[in-house]
Amino acid sequence: MLSSTAFGQTTKARAEVDYAARLKEVQANPKQLEEAMKTGRRVAGFCANCHGEGGNSTNPDIPNLAGQNPGYLLDQVRQFAEGRRKNEFMEGMIRALKPEETIGMVVFFGSQAVLPHRSGANPAQVAKGRELFSKNCFRCHGENGLGSERFARIAGQQSGYLAKTIKRYRAGSVQRSDPLMAAATSLLSDADVEALAAYVSGME
Template structure:
């Protein structure tokens, strides 16, 4: 085969690969099925008692689930099911759901708009949190604190919940002892934790 034929074939192969990649990406970001959202809305009715209507918590130490990254939500549900995460109330509820029901609940929650209820923190505290976040936290959680498939969205999260979580990582309490989080929070002061929580809560 001539040299130019090989180059042509390579270009065609690369073009096909690019098309397939785009198609896969579009499939992953496609809007959830309307029926799945309808089923999910019914399923999360009991969740509203703690996490608020449409996944927007009104309690300082209970996390917002609205707008959270779906793959992250799915993984956390799996952890409650297999025991890697433990909570007397949450574990029982999630274990009672089938995999299909969990998928519908995740689809619904992820499709909701986060509507933070926490009052704004002082500007100086937010600025301090922004400075710390830009040096450390952005590497995993992203510049806008929206995370990714394996890292949770923090933007708009309840500050009380962020404070509680960061202190647990720092102090080595609780069941979620992630090595990266433990290392990055080890030297944080209470004031720095409060500032970072205030900053991410201010993001939309």
């Protein structure tokens, strides 16, 4: 869709690209990284309508991509492409990206700072959210919510998106499910979910 460059011009080639290996290669090579960042910046222009400039969303129901871990982003791209994670628009959008555009996109967004946003949440709710977070969520997402290559960054994520996503995991929804997240959320009440969303969206 967006243009054609270095590698994987055809659908067949795309299927054969080892994205994780290609990402490592790009990250280890300053020149390739610079190229990938350029490509990523251009791709991000198409995403800005919804995900905001530099991946800082201004819509509480649409996730930030800024500061997100490249390995996690690649995994979500794969899930959309395979239809395991469902969002009609995103599935189409992701399938239209060429491999080097995908690699560029994940390194570009991963390098963008997350802008802090003030949450209107009340302090009692935030305190409850902090307590819930420190009982469980930190084990995978890290004490500061920054995640890792394997686990999503959730610190500073949009509140409405957080609440919707956590509820989907809890319900084992068709749009999105994951065994680890199902186990981590099964005992949460709706009020717990709202408290977690209030706390996590304000983490920096």
